[in-house]
Amino acid sequence: MAIILDGRATSEKVMEELAEEAKRLAESGVTPGLSLIITGDDKYSLRYVKLKQRRAESVGIYVDFHQLEETTNEELVSLITKLNKDPKIHGIMVQLPLMEGLDEIKVVDAIAPMKDVDGLSPNTLGKLLMGEECYPPAGVEAIMELFKRYSLDVEGKHWLVAGETNFLSKPLAAYLMNRKVRVTQVGPGCPHLPDLVKMADVVSTELFKKHAVTGDMVKEGVIVIDNGNNYEGKNVYGDVDPAALEKASAYTPVPGGTGPMLISMLLRNTLKAASS
């Protein structure tokens, strides 16, 4: 029987721990503060950031919310620069993608490394690659937290990172290079995906394609980390076919796997930043 890596249940446990940690911080006179910044007026993104706000407030984090419906690189960078210096703010999260016309690298590069609790800035990603202390992207933290809570080993595994975004797959590969893992990374279009999946002990996917990894591709006992989020109407499907999960020793379900972990990981980084 495969272990189901339950992101909802794990996230709830983490949230309880965070509430206790925030209480301890409050008793020592520190109110953790998180700035949430969203550009443009995309309703889906706005709803997600509002959810982050409610969750943050539910564990006792002060939220400083900014929606910039119209803005420029200069204005956004100047807001971030101000927040970098604000002692009430311990973490800064900018919702990506930015609205059209803004320069993502310039914006994330402005976030001070010690406040980069969502792991977006080049400085953070460089430290992740070097194996130095930093706040890794929530997606990376989510995966490693599930491994930890379910006592799965990373060391010695051959891990296929199938994906290439700057907020998940590439940082994950960078992180794994410091964990005695054989890491193989490929983009979603790679024609050799079947052969690479076949040899992997762990497969993490970010392929943007429903059931792209099929049952015949995986080896028996594989661990599957499915970061897929493929909508068909109201239904959401992972990148990995159920037939592949039948052969897995452990896997993240979709929905209910890594997704629900993301906000709690952001908030945990915020509390770490507030207590350091």
Place this chain on the structure above:
Amino acid sequence: MAIILDGRATSEKVMEELAEEAKRLAESGVTPGLSLIITGDDKYSLRYVKLKQRRAESVGIYVDFHQLEETTNEELVSLITKLNKDPKIHGIMVQLPLMEGLDEIKVVDAIAPMKDVDGLSPNTLGKLLMGEECYPPAGVEAIMELFKRYSLDVEGKHWLVAGETNFLSKPLAAYLMNRKVRVTQVGPGCPHLPDLVKMADVVSTELFKKHAVTGDMVKEGVIVIDNGNNYEGKNVYGDVDPAALEKASAYTPVPGGTGPMLISMLLRNTLKAASS
């Protein structure tokens, strides 16, 4: 017949081009300036930095040389901060490893990204991972320049990065993740090295062990990038056995492969920084 990727000849060509570029810059009123910083009194390192100085001066770069035999993190960071603001200085290189007692990450993190011509800072490495513009470490540039000059393709290859330093193998893997390559990275101690070498189209090694990659490991037609530098008395040997090179379609010799390219790549980054 294998193509021998001749680092000495290529480096000489690059140096000629750099001298012309520096001349053009001088005519437009810019003297490129490079700060070279060395800590402690290791004779071998000092000799190497002095060689960098001579080479830099030979193409018309102004060198600002600092040897700090005794220093502290604070003093070193304060020197770098001063140089970050100095308009005569376009590039800053700190020789690693630092003398005992100094904090490498704190020091390299102080170098301004736009002057980090040796690609040591977390900011640079993060940009490399993201596929953003930056000055990659000289070791990475050396390899990619040899590929370019000998018209070897990167795209579509399966590249085994066997090594895990912060100045070569991990940044190389990060860079390759943005080049439509299947990248597999492992540390030198990996027991699965033979299997991984077998499947690779390109093998780059940083194994610190004479002839660790043997003839039976590689596949016919492999491209070998040997970054080994293993001394036995006055002789230097690569990480790859000559029997493996016999099966290669192209390889870097040791000595005379990537090593001689390093200084010219540092200087090229310096000229780029001076002209931007």
